[in-house]
Amino acid sequence: xxxxxxxxKILNPAIPGDSTIIFNFSIIMLLPMSKIGKAIRLERILDxxxxxxxxxxxxxxxxxxxxxxxxxxxxxVDKVAEGGANAVLGHxxxxxxxxxxxxxxxxxxxxxxxxxxxxxxxxxxxxVTRVEDAIRVGADAVSIHVNVGADDxxxxxxxxxxxxxxxxxxxxxxxxxxxxxxxxxxxxxxVEYVKLAARIGSELGADIVKTNYTGTPETFRDVVRGCSxxxxxxxxxxxSTEKDLLQMVCDAVAVGGAGVAFGRNIFQAENPTLLxxxxxxxxxxxxxxxxxxxxxx
Numbered sequence: 001x002x003x004x005x006x007x008x009k010i011l012n013p014a015i016p017g018d019s020t021i022i023f024n025f026s027i028i029m030l031l032p033m034s035k036i037g038k039a040i041r042l043e044r045i046l047d048x049x050x051x052x053x054x055x056x057x058x059x060x061x062x063x064x065x066x067x068x069x070x071x072x073x074x075x076x077v078d079k080v081a082e083g084g085a086n087a088v089l090g091h092x093x094x095x096x097x098x099x100x101x102x103x104x105x106x107x108x109x110x111x112x113x114x115x116x117x118x119x120x121x122x123x124x125x126x127x128v129t130r131v132e133d134a135i136r137v138g139a140d141a142v143s144i145h146v147n148v149g150a151d152d153x154x155x156x157x158x159x160x161x162x163x164x165x166x167x168x169x170x171x172x173x174x175x176x177x178x179x180x181x182x183x184x185x186x187x188x189x190x191v192e193y194v195k196l197a198a199r200i201g202s203e204l205g206a207d208i209v210k211t212n213y214t215g216t217p218e219t220f221r222d223v224v225r226g227c228s229x230x231x232x233x234x235x236x237x238x239x240s241t242e243k244d245l246l247q248m249v250c251d252a253v254a255v256g257g258a259g260v261a262f263g264r265n266i267f268q269a270e271n272p273t274l275l276x277x278x279x280x281x282x283x284x285x286x287x288x289x290x291x292x293x294x295x296x297x
Contacts (some may be wrong), residue, residue: 062091086106202228210232243293
């Protein structure tokens, strides 16, 4: 069905009071324009040469509150931007309270779904922001969170489909955070579960999928091969050593991963700017984990 705000009603003179909905000709122009819009915006969150990305999620304020590293949002944004991050990701509060007006530019991804750790089911993500609202605050892309296998999976998949259609209409890229979580999921990092979650994201219209790393390059290769769009790995809980983190990134990129979306591992690091530079060296310049670890500035 054509949305009423994108249609005309033409009176049929043969039937008094009757009307027929037809396409507004502006839609014909809108479709190719939306593709151009997506392409332009994707270049703001993906490197033009490598087609990879280093994203720093900062959406934790709703799920767990003002944790270390997210108390002073503008300062944290400035640190990761200075390190060369391609984009930061967060809820509407990120541009509203974190816009600096100075420093190095960085892409903006607005997260549309949320739940808090105090809710009856933190795995149940609901839409709290519209695509149009994200565009109004200058978003280069939007993101949505889906827990595949959760009790409310059907509702989250429905939301993903709706948001994907809206993104196509408005010409803005969609990042789908696809995680296997639920009663039937034996391991959130198991390759069978992760590759299903990633594939669902690409099937329902995501332009980039964020999901768990499966532990080895051999298994993660299956995830990348099974997904039709770029796959970036999540950082999850803060890792014990920087060396382990860098090696994971190196392994993921080596088998076709499109980069990383790390939050706490970056903004809770001793030197977030330097860590982002190291990650960018691996993702965009082909550094090994050992070479990146030795970087001092």
